[in-house]
Amino acid sequence: xxxxxxxxxxxxxxxxxxxxxxxxxxxxxxxxxxxxxxxxxxxxxxxxxxxxxxxxxxxxxxxxxxxxxxxxxxxxxxxxxxxxxxxxxxxxxxxxxxxxxxxxxxxxxxxxxxxxxxxxxxxxxxxxxxxxxxxxxxxxxxxxxxxxxxxxxxxxxxxxxxxxxxxxxxxxxxxxxxxxxxxxxxxxxxxxxxxxxxxxxxxxxxxxxxxxxxxxxxxxxxxxxxxxxxxxxxxxxxxxxxxxxxxxxxxxxxxxxxxxxxxxxxxxxxxxxxxxxxxxxxxxxxxxxxxxxxxxxxxxxxxxxxxxxxxxxxxxxxxxxxxxxxxxxxxxxxxxxxxxxxxxxxxxxxxxxxxxxxxxxxxxxxxxxxxxxxxxxxxxxxxxxxxxxxxxxxxxxxxxxxxxxxxxxxxxxxxxxxxxxxxxxxxxxxxxxxxxxxxxxxxxxxxxxxxxxxxxxxxxxxxxxxxxxxxxxxxxxxxxxxxxxxxxxxxxxxxxxxxxxxxxxxxxxxxx
Amino acid sequence: xxxxxxxxxxxxxxxxxxxxxxxxxxxxxxxxxxxxxxxxxxxxxxxxxxxxxxxxxxxxxxxxxxxxxxxxxxxxxxxxxxxxxxxxxxxxxxxxxxxxxxxxxxxxxxxxxxxxxxxxxxxxxxxxxxxxxxxxxxxxxxxxxxxxxxxxxxxxxxxxxxxxxxxxxxxxxxxxxxxxxxxxxxxxxxxxxxxxxxxxxxxxxxxxxxxxxxxxxxxxxxxxxxxxxxxxxxxxxxxxxxxxxxxxxxxxxxxxxxxxxxxxxxxxxxxxxxxxxxxxxxxxxxxxxxxxxxxxxxxxxxxxxxxxxxxxxxxxxxxxxxxxxxxxxxxxxxxxxxxxxxxxxxxxxxxxxxxxxxxxxxxxxxxxx
Ligand SMILES: Nc1ncnc2c1ncn2[C@@H]1O[C@H](COP(=O)(O)OP(=O)(O)OP(=O)(O)O)[C@@H](O)[C@H]1O
Ligand SMILES: [Mg+2]
Numbered sequence: 001x002x003x004x005x006x007x008x009x010x011x012x013x014x015x016x017x018x019x020x021x022x023x024x025x026x027x028x029x030x031x032x033x034x035x036x037x038x039x040x041x042x043x044x045x046x047x048x049x050x051x052x053x054x055x056x057x058x059x060x061x062x063x064x065x066x067x068x069x070x071x072x073x074x075x076x077x078x079x080x081x082x083x084x085x086x087x088x089x090x091x092x093x094x095x096x097x098x099x100x101x102x103x104x105x106x107x108x109x110x111x112x113x114x115x116x117x118x119x120x121x122x123x124x125x126x127x128x129x130x131x132x133x134x135x136x137x138x139x140x141x142x143x144x145x146x147x148x149x150x151x152x153x154x155x156x157x158x159x160x161x162x163x164x165x166x167x168x169x170x171x172x173x174x175x176x177x178x179x180x181x182x183x184x185x186x187x188x189x190x191x192x193x194x195x196x197x198x199x200x201x202x203x204x205x206x207x208x209x210x211x212x213x214x215x216x217x218x219x220x221x222x223x224x225x226x227x228x229x230x231x232x233x234x235x236x237x238x239x240x241x242x243x244x245x246x247x248x249x250x251x252x253x254x255x256x257x258x259x260x261x262x263x264x265x266x267x268x269x270x271x272x273x274x275x276x277x278x279x280x281x282x283x284x285x286x287x288x289x290x291x292x293x294x295x296x297x298x299x300x301x302x303x304x305x306x307x308x309x310x311x312x313x314x315x316x317x318x319x320x321x322x323x324x325x326x327x328x329x330x331x332x333x334x335x336x337x338x339x340x341x342x343x344x345x346x347x348x349x350x351x352x353x354x355x356x357x358x359x360x361x362x363x364x365x366x367x368x369x370x371x372x373x374x375x376x377x378x379x380x381x382x383x384x385x386x387x388x389x390x391x392x393x394x395x396x397x398x399x400x401x402x403x404x405x406x407x408x409x410x411x412x413x414x415x416x417x418x419x420x421x422x423x424x425x426x427x428x429x430x431x432x433x434x435x436x437x438x439x440x441x442x443x444x445x446x447x448x449x450x451x452x453x454x455x456x457x458x459x460x461x462x463x464x465x466x467x468x469x470x471x472x473x474x475x476x477x478x479x480x481x482x483x484x485x486x487x488x489x490x491x492x493x494x495x496x497x498x499x500x501x502x503x504x505x506x507x508x509x510x511x512x
Numbered sequence: 513x514x515x516x517x518x519x520x521x522x523x524x525x526x527x528x529x530x531x532x533x534x535x536x537x538x539x540x541x542x543x544x545x546x547x548x549x550x551x552x553x554x555x556x557x558x559x560x561x562x563x564x565x566x567x568x569x570x571x572x573x574x575x576x577x578x579x580x581x582x583x584x585x586x587x588x589x590x591x592x593x594x595x596x597x598x599x600x601x602x603x604x605x606x607x608x609x610x611x612x613x614x615x616x617x618x619x620x621x622x623x624x625x626x627x628x629x630x631x632x633x634x635x636x637x638x639x640x641x642x643x644x645x646x647x648x649x650x651x652x653x654x655x656x657x658x659x660x661x662x663x664x665x666x667x668x669x670x671x672x673x674x675x676x677x678x679x680x681x682x683x684x685x686x687x688x689x690x691x692x693x694x695x696x697x698x699x700x701x702x703x704x705x706x707x708x709x710x711x712x713x714x715x716x717x718x719x720x721x722x723x724x725x726x727x728x729x730x731x732x733x734x735x736x737x738x739x740x741x742x743x744x745x746x747x748x749x750x751x752x753x754x755x756x757x758x759x760x761x762x763x764x765x766x767x768x769x770x771x772x773x774x775x776x777x778x779x780x781x782x783x784x785x786x787x788x789x790x791x792x793x794x795x796x797x798x799x800x801x802x803x804x805x806x807x808x809x810x811x812x813x814x815x816x817x818x819x820x821x822x823x824x825x826x827x828x829x830x831x832x833x834x835x836x837x838x839x840x841x842x843x844x845x846x847x848x849x850x851x852x853x854x855x856x857x858x859x860x861x862x863x864x865x866x867x868x869x870x871x872x873x874x875x876x877x878x879x880x881x
Binding site: 331332348357370375 | 735736739741745746749750751752753754755
């Protein structure tokens with residue numbers, strides 16, 4: 001009996017939602033021991049295809065073969081039994097569980113009905129060491145970063161001895177350092193004989209680790225290429241169907257008056273530690289100010305404080321010269337502060353509302369959409385249609401789509417459309433292109449630059465060096481709650497920036 | 513072929529059908545129970561249930577409407593809260609508080625003129641119910657106390673406090689119950705007694721329907737409803753959008769409480785010989801409200817029909833006594849229907865799948881042509 005050439009064969013898969021074909025006759029073949037990249041625009045159907053493989057959806061047509069044998073995968077347990085594990089794009093862990101508990105959840109090792117935690121712990125620490133995950137098994141999920149949570153998800157797959165691993169956009173939530181570590185771990189995994197399907201929008205990651213790459217566009221299979229011989233331009237053209245401009249165009253930098261000013265902002269964590277200490281800066285009209293830094297150095301808390309989502313311990317914030325430190329979130333928003341939040345599912349969207357309902361989340365109460373407390377449904381619908389059209393938000397049922405069923409990138413586009421359309425004085429955008437395809441990134445960056453060129457201010461929080469270097473006018477680096485550098489992108493190299501981010505260098509004194 | 517949007521494929525139809533199927537399952541189960549408890553009479557008794565109020569003609573229908581009023585109100589209370597993300601298990605306490613306030617006003621405030629008296633009594637009940645909702649609402653919003661726990665407590669406090677208050681203010685010692693309300697506090701019958709001769713019907717049913725319509729409009733058409741539902745679905749996103757989520761939690765519980773409170777008034781202001789009993793029993797109307805909300809899938813219109821249906825079955829159950837069945841059996845059957853109601857979601861999913869299969873078949877057929 002010969003070894004099958006492919007560990008996974010998904011032949012002519014069609015998956016529909018209502019009348020909408022999310023996958024239309026898609027074929028995907030993965031060889032044993034390879035990293036197979038899956039590339040496609042937001043909403044191209046990548047996650048859907050993987051959900052079919054993982055047994056979350058039943059395809060209307062097509063067959064799946066694992067190691068040459070046709071199989072039926074009706075639910076994730078079947079997938080697990082076939083050795084298929086998946087890290088979901090928007091994974092969900094139970095917050096008040098520890099790392100250890102989350103991993104063994106559902107796979108409890110028991111003996112005589114008693115949990116054998118010690119054994120599980122040993123296996124997990126072993127795995128964590130082997131792949132350099134540096135995970136603390138007793139930390140609570142709610143206390144660790146998203147990056148760490150993802151490692152927990154990966155450990156979960158490895159803990160169940162899966163050997164076909166699906167990574168759905170794992171790098172979207174990681175810092176550059178973490179990405180490097182993850183890619184290394186993936187290499188190590190395939191070297192040990194596992195096979196990996198790797199979904200990402202970042203072409204250099206594909207170039208760095210993948211052996212072959214399959215491309216989807218609007219639910220259809222476009223083709224598979226050897227990564228060795230493919231260029232980034234080729235791949236993006238296959239995926240978007242047109243040439244993509246990687247370097248955004250902007251007008252010369254001419255900062256105007258101060259729009260947003262933070263003075264001595266200090267935020268304490270739940271445990272009384274300073275997570276943001278004495279941070280001061282100004283964002284000017286016609287400027288994109290980027291706060292760079294490794295995840296977890298206080299950027300999230302700083303933004304939450306600026307937008308009024310959490311209280312500040314000390315300091316003040318002013319917008320267009322007016323002190324807004326004591327203002328409610330609503331008043332800040334009305335004063336012209338737009339916020340593209342870091343966690344789009346937690347803060348940015350009501351997932352069980354329709355797209356149109358989400359698009360009016362910041363202005364449903366204005367005269368435009370209500371009269372004497374009654375919503376004007378026609379106005380809402382036509383407004384939503386306009387935004388959908390202008391921002392190219394793709395979904396199955398247009399403005400009536402439930403947002404939960406939309407692809408991650410299109411959910412993000414919905415938020416961006418909503419926030420930018422309010423014509424804000426300042427846009428505070430936290431990782432706005434996380435999880436977006438190259439075409440969409442190009443578009444979002446253009447939009448942010450358009451704000452800037454229109455003499456508005458943009459405060460961008462980014463973990464990605466490329467983005468930081470390409471779109472910013474000025475860069476602040478945050479490390480352990482403090483600003484350690486205030487530089488211009490043309491005065492600094494990516495390597496230097498990395499040093500600041502890692503805390504190995506600092507050029508700004510904290511005059512406390 | 514251009515896709516036609518079939519009524520049979522619409523959302524509303526799916527919920528409706530699943531509720532109907534749930535009811536059918538419950539009835540079958542009930543039939544089983546009847547056969548076990550008394551095989552010879554089972555069929556006759558069962559027909560009584562199925563015929564419900566129609567056994568007694570218009571009087572029966574009147575009786576059904578009368579029974580439906582309080583449970584529609586408590587059902588609305590539970591369902592409304594649920595739509596805003598709160599589990600209001602305290603409908604009983606709110607109902608009792610409302611009932612007391614209404615009866616108190618009915619007995620004591622005799623200075624009020626005819627035509628106003630009953631209205632004031634209802635308003636008092638509304639306020640009392642609202643107060644009983646307010647407390648768990650405040651605790652939930654500002655102290656993060658789970659509303660289920662808080663409202664269970666409020667059920668007990670309501671029951672004992674009302675017993676105490678009845679004893680000390682409007683007590684009929686002979687009968688261990690409240691005094692009868694003055695006739696000006698009775699709900700007007702508005703000629704309904706002529707149509708549904710021999711029944712206890714009054715305008716309570718119209719008030720209940722009015723409440724259903726108001727809540728329906730509130731939830732589906734207003735910005736306030738938009739906010740409330742959004743908070744129920746994602747509190748963080750509400751905060752992000754500058755919606756005062758805490759205030760909305762409080763308001764939502766207050767409205768839910770007011771609805772239950774009105775329910776209490778509508779029951780005890782009927783001229784039907786109903787008095788507040790001094791008993792250590794939590795008002796069952798509150799729990800029936802949970803059933804009604806469940807069966808009505810928390811939609812106001814659904815709740816209206818669910819309330820009518822349970823009342824229909826209850827009337828039928830009363831008639832079963834003709835066949836020597838104990839009243840408890842009817843309770844079991846109603847309970848069975850409710851359990852099946854919980855299964856209705858399952859049935860819905862099943863329908864969904866059949867629908868998809870059918871469409872596939874259809875499209876495949878078209879593909880071959
Ligand atoms: N459960 C669902 N119900 C309805 N439509 C859905 C559902 N899941 C996905 N879709 C639709 O199918 C399409 C493909 O979605 P999918 O999540 O597979 O995209 P994707 O390629 O993973 O995109 P992204 O890169 O943004 O994550 C989208 O248009 C989405 O709106
Ligand atoms: Mg996806």
